[in-house]
Amino acid sequence: MNERRAAWTFIAPSLIVIGGFFVVPVVAAFVLSLTDFDLYALASVDNLRFVWLGNYVDILKTPLFWKSLGNTLYFVVAGVPLSIFVSLAAALLLDSKLARFKGAFRTALFAPVVTTVVAVAVIWRYLFHTRYGLINFTLAKLGIAPIDWLGDPHWSMPAIILFAVWKNFGYNMIILLAALQGIPRDLYEAAHIDGASLRQRLRHITLPMLRPALLLVAIITVSGYFQLFAEPYVMTQGNPLQSTVSVLYFMYDEGFTWWSLGRASAIAFLLFLLILAATTLLLRWSRRGDGA
Amino acid sequence: MITSVRARDFVRAVAVLVVVLLASACARQGDVTVIRFWTIGREGEVVRELLDDFERAHPGVRVESQQMPLTAAHEKLLTAFAGDSLPDIGQLGNTWIPELATLGALEPLQAYVNQSKSVPQADYFAGIWDTNVIGGTLYGVPWYVDTRLLFYRKDILARAGFNDPPRDWNEWKRALAAVKENAGAGNYAIFLPLNEFEPLLNLGVQGGDPLLRDDGTRGNFESPTFRRALDFYVEMFRRGWAPPMSNQEISNVWDEFAKGFFAFYITGPWNVGEFRRRLPPDMQDKWDTAPLPGPDGPGAAIAGGSSLVMFSNGTHKKEVWQLIEFLSQPKQQARFHALCGDLPPRRSTWNDPGLANDERAKAFRDQLERVKPTPKVPEWERIAQQLRITSERVVRGGESADIALRDLDARADEILEKRRWMLARNGTR
Numbered sequence: 001m002n003e004r005r006a007a008w009t010f011i012a013p014s015l016i017v018i019g020g021f022f023v024v025p026v027v028a029a030f031v032l033s034l035t036d037f038d039l040y041a042l043a044s045v046d047n048l049r050f051v052w053l054g055n056y057v058d059i060l061k062t063p064l065f066w067k068s069l070g071n072t073l074y075f076v077v078a079g080v081p082l083s084i085f086v087s088l089a090a091a092l093l094l095d096s097k098l099a100r101f102k103g104a105f106r107t108a109l110f111a112p113v114v115t116t117v118v119a120v121a122v123i124w125r126y127l128f129h130t131r132y133g134l135i136n137f138t139l140a141k142l143g144i145a146p147i148d149w150l151g152d153p154h155w156s157m158p159a160i161i162l163f164a165v166w167k168n169f170g171y172n173m174i175i176l177l178a179a180l181q182g183i184p185r186d187l188y189e190a191a192h193i194d195g196a197s198l199r200q201r202l203r204h205i206t207l208p209m210l211r212p213a214l215l216l217v218a219i220i221t222v223s224g225y226f227q228l229f230a231e232p233y234v235m236t237q238g239n240p241l242q243s244t245v246s247v248l249y250f251m252y253d254e255g256f257t258w259w260s261l262g263r264a265s266a267i268a269f270l271l272f273l274l275i276l277a278a279t280t281l282l283l284r285w286s287r288r289g290d291g292a
Numbered sequence: 293m294i295t296s297v298r299a300r301d302f303v304r305a306v307a308v309l310v311v312v313l314l315a316s317a318c319a320r321q322g323d324v325t326v327i328r329f330w331t332i333g334r335e336g337e338v339v340r341e342l343l344d345d346f347e348r349a350h351p352g353v354r355v356e357s358q359q360m361p362l363t364a365a366h367e368k369l370l371t372a373f374a375g376d377s378l379p380d381i382g383q384l385g386n387t388w389i390p391e392l393a394t395l396g397a398l399e400p401l402q403a404y405v406n407q408s409k410s411v412p413q414a415d416y417f418a419g420i421w422d423t424n425v426i427g428g429t430l431y432g433v434p435w436y437v438d439t440r441l442l443f444y445r446k447d448i449l450a451r452a453g454f455n456d457p458p459r460d461w462n463e464w465k466r467a468l469a470a471v472k473e474n475a476g477a478g479n480y481a482i483f484l485p486l487n488e489f490e491p492l493l494n495l496g497v498q499g500g501d502p503l504l505r506d507d508g509t510r511g512n513f514e515s516p517t518f519r520r521a522l523d524f525y526v527e528m529f530r531r532g533w534a535p536p537m538s539n540q541e542i543s544n545v546w547d548e549f550a551k552g553f554f555a556f557y558i559t560g561p562w563n564v565g566e567f568r569r570r571l572p573p574d575m576q577d578k579w580d581t582a583p584l585p586g587p588d589g590p591g592a593a594i595a596g597g598s599s600l601v602m603f604s605n606g607t608h609k610k611e612v613w614q615l616i617e618f619l620s621q622p623k624q625q626a627r628f629h630a631l632c633g634d635l636p637p638r639r640s641t642w643n644d645p646g647l648a649n650d651e652r653a654k655a656f657r658d659q660l661e662r663v664k665p666t667p668k669v670p671e672w673e674r675i676a677q678q679l680r681i682t683s684e685r686v687v688r689g690g691e692s693a694d695i696a697l698r699d700l701d702a703r704a705d706e707i708l709e710k711r712r713w714m715l716a717r718n719g720t721r
Contacts, residue, residue, distance in 0.1 A: 039670055040710055042374060043395040047714060130541055151541040153688065239487055239538060241688055242681065256367055258674050 033265035042259065055266035065267070067242055068250040069274075071157060075246065076225045076278075079161045083221055084214070086165055087172035092206075094173070095180040106177070110170040117167065121234035124163050125150070150236055153243035160244050164231045168224070172217045179213035180206070215286050219279050226275045247271050327608050327615065328379035329357040332365045335383060335436070335598065338631040339619075346618045353611050373397050380606030381615060383598050386423040389431050391670040392601070398431040399602040399609065405430065410617045415638045419595040419663035426668050432599030433616055436625075436634035439593045439663050440494055440560045440584065441655055443567065447578045448475070448555040457582035461524060464585045468533040471555045480535045482528060482556035483545065486687060487538035489680035490594065491558045494584060495521035496679075497664050498591035504704070508669040509712045511704025513679070514697045520587065522683070522693050529687045536687050546570040549579070558584065560596070564652050565633040581655040583662075595663035597637065635660070671707045678703045 033055055040047040059065045090109055094102055112120065127134050128149035136146040149159040183206065191201050207214075228246040232238055238245040238253075245253075247267065255264030331339055336359030343355045358379070360368050366388065372378045373395055384392065392398050401424075405411050413421060416434055424432040444457055452471045458464035471481040484491045496503065499517020504510065512518070528534040535554070542548055549557060550571050557563075567579060583590045600616045602609060618624060625636035626644040635656055636642065647653050666672055682700045685691045 036710065038710060039370075039391060039394065040714060042370070047710075049713075125540065148541065151537055236540065237487070239540070239684075241684055259370060 029265045029268065032262055033269055035262045037260070037262040037265075039259045051262070055263050056270065059263060059266055059270065064242060064245065064250060065247075068245045068247045071242075071244060072226060072228055072246045072248075074157055075161060075164070075228050076222060078158075079164055079225050080218070080221050082161065083165045083169050083225070084172060084217060086169040087176055087217065088210075088214075090169065090173045091176035091180055092202075094177055106174075109173060112167050113170040115167075117230045118234050120167065121163070121231070125235060128159055151240050153241040156236055156240055156243045160228075160231050160235060163235065164225070164228070167231070168221075172221060175217055176210065176213055179210050183209045211286075215282075219282055222278055222282060223275050226271065226278065247274075323352055324354050325352060325608050325611050326354045326356055327381060327611050328606070329355050329615070330369075330379045330382040331357055331359050332383050332385070332598070333359070333362045334632055335634065336360070338628070341631065342619065342624055342628060345624075346615060349618070350611070350614060353614070355615065370395075376605065378603040378605055380603060380608055381612045382601055382603060383435060384432060384601045386420075386432065386434070386595070386597055386599050387666060387673060389424060389599060389601070390426050390668045390672065393426040393429070393431045394670045397603055397605070399604040399606075400429045400431060401433060401602065402430040404613050404616075405433070408613075408617060411620050415640050417595075417637055417639065417660045417663065419665060420597060420637045420660070423595050423597075423665040423668070424599050432601040433620055434637035435598050435600045435619065436628065437637045437660060437663075438560045438562075438596030438635070439656060439659050440490055440558050440596075441593065441659050442582045442584055443549075443557045443559055443563060444580060444582060445549070445552065445555040445578055446580050448552060457580070458585045459583075460585050460589050460591075461587050465524075465527075468528065468556070469531070472531075472533050475552065475555070479552055480554045481533040482558075483537070483542070483548070483554040484525070484528060484534045484558065485539045485542070486536060486684050487540065487680070489676045489683070492521065492525045492683045493666070493676065493679060494558065494593045495525055495591075497594055497666070498584075498586045502667070504667040504669065504675075504708075507715065508667050509708050509715060511675070511701035511708075513700045513704065517587075519693065519697060522686070522697065525683065526686055526693065550575050561633060561635045561653075561656055581652045583655050583659040590658070590662065592662045592664045593659055595665050597635075669708070669711060671711060674707050675704045678707070 034050060034052055035041070036049045036051050036055070093099060094106055094109070099105065126132070128136075130136060130146055130148045130151065133149070135149065140146065147155050149155050187205050187209070188201060191205055196204070227248050229248040229252065232244040232246060232249055233252075236244045238249055248271065251264050251267040251271065254260045254267060329343070336357060340357060343357055347354060365385075369378070369382070369384075369388070369392065373392070378397060389398070405413060411433055417437065420434045420437050424430055424434065442457060448471055449455075449457065449467060452467065452474045454467050454470065458467045468481040472479075475481060496513075496518050499515070499521060501515035501517040502512055503518070505512040529536055539545065545557065546566065547570075548554065549567075564581070568576070571579065584593050585591060600619060602612050602616070606612065619628075620638070622636070622638055622641040622644065625638060625641040626646060628634060629636055629641070629644075630646055635653070636647070642648060642657050647657075666676070678700055682696045686693060686696045
C-alpha cells in the first residue's frame, strides 16, 4: 500500500503537468471542434453554435480537404521511401571503410537539418527558377526542356518533395549511422569468410540488423511527413492550383487566416486519426514480419 | 583595481536608481499622457518623425508607437482583441475595418468628425471615405490610399504603334495584340500574376453589378458585368497576351519589366518608388502610369489603403482624436507622402507642389475619383481568395467560365452562411 502511495506521489508532478498542458488543451480542442467558433463567436459567445459533428461532415464534404489529403498522401508515399533510401545510402557511404573525411561529410550532410527552412527556401526558389535556375540549367545541358517547377501543378509537389528530402534526410542518416556502427563487425567477417558478396552481406546482415532502427525512422518520418507545412508555406503558399496545400496547411488557413477555430480543430483531429492509423498499420505490419 | 571597478559599478547603480525613481515619479504625477499607437509595415517606420512633431505641439502627450509586420498584423490584432490588449489608436487596412467593427473593437467616429474643423469629409475621395462606413457608422478616417492602375512601357507601346495608353477595353485589346505581335519570341504584353486576385477584381468592380447581393449575404459573381470581366481576363491568357505565371515564378518583376518580358502591369502606388529605384537609369523615361481602362472609357478600381481607427477599449480618447486630426492635416499628409510615397486621401493635399508636379502621380489622382470599396463584410477576404482560386482554375485548369462562376457563387454562399443566420436572428429579435 505504502509503495503504491509513494509511486503516485512520485508521478504526481508529471501527471499534473501532462494534465494541465496536454489533456486539458486536447479536450478543449475537441469541444471546440464541435462548435462553429469563428470571428462572430469571438465578438460574442452568443454567436456560438454547437454543431456537434457538423464540422467533421462539412470538412469531409469540402473538396479542398480531399485535395489536401491527396497532396499529403502523395508527399508521404513518395517522400518517405525516398527520404529513408537517401538517408540509408548516405549512412552506408559514411560507414564505409573507404570513406575519408567522415567528420566533415557527416557535418555537411547533417547541415540542412539545422538550417532555417525560410532561409534555404529562398535559395531553393532560385534553384527551381524556370529561366535562370541551376536545376533547369543542368537539365538543359542534358537536352531536357525547362520545367516550370513551382508553377506547373504536376511538378510543384515533386519540387516540394525534393526540397523536403534534402532538408530532412540528415536526421535519419545520423540515427541509421549509429545503428550501423552498432552492428558487430565479426558478423561481416564471418560472412566474408563464407564467401558472401557485398550485396548478400547488405541483404542478410545489414538490413536485418538495422530493422529496429529502420522501423523507428519510418515511424518518425511518416508522422513527420504527414504534418507537411513549412515547405509549401515558404515555397509556394499552397499554389499552383492548390497542388501543394497539405492537410496541416489547410488547417492553418482555416484557423489562423480565417479564424474558423472550430473547423480548424476538427481538421486537427482528423489528421490525428490519420497519423494514428498510419503508424498503427506500420507497427502491425512490422510485428507480423517478426512472427514470420 | 578591483575597488575602482566596484566604485564605478556603484556609481552606475545609483544613477540607474535615480533615473528609475524620477521616471516613476513622473508617471505617478500623471502629467504625461501616453497613448499607444500600432502601425503596420513601412508606414510605422516613417511616421515616427511626424509623431515627434505632434509631441512637440502637444506637451504632456507622448505617443508610444509599435510597428507590426504586415504578414503578422491581422493575427496580432485579433489576438489582442481576444486578450483585451488592443492599443488606443491604430493603423488599419480598410478591408479589415468590417471585421474589427463586427467584433465591436472600434469606436464610432462620426460625432468626432462633426465637431472637428480639420477632418472635412467633403475633401476626401468619396470611394475611400466609404470604405470606413460599415452599416451606416463611420469607424475610421482615411490615412493613405491605394489604387491599382496600369504601369506601362512607353517605348514598347510606341513601337507597336500607340502613342497614348489605352482608355477602354477595346483600345486595350488592340494594344495588347499589337504589343504581343512586336514583342519577340518568349515575351508577352501584360503580366497578371495568378497568385493575386486584385487584377481580376479591379476589372470586376468596373461593371455596374455589385459583387455580393441580398445585403452582402450571397455571391453575385454570375452577374453579366462580372462575367464580362472574367471573359476579358481569361482572353488575355488564351490569346497569349499574358503568361500564366505567378509572382514566385517571375522572382523579379522589375528586371523582367526592364527586359521587355511584358509591357503592362497592374499594380499600386508603392511600385512608383520601386520602379524609380530598381529600373536602370536608361529605362527611367520609358515607363509611365495610366488610369485603368474600363469597359467604356476610364474605369473604376478598388479603393484600398489604410485608415486611422480609435479602439473602443482604449483610453485618452481626446488625445487620440487630436493625433488623428494632426495626421490628417494636408501639411502632414504631404510630408508623409514625401517620406514614404503613400498617396494622400484628401483632394487639398494633392495641390501640394510635390504631388501636383509629379507626372506619374497624375493617373492616380485621376483614378481616385472613381474608386469603389469592396463588399464590406468580414468574410470578404476569404471570398476574394476563392475568386483567385477560381480564376486560376479557369486560366491554368481550362475550366469553363460558367461552371467556375457557379461554383464561386456557391462557395461565397457557404462562407456567408453564418452571416445570413446572424442577420436573420437579429431581425427576429
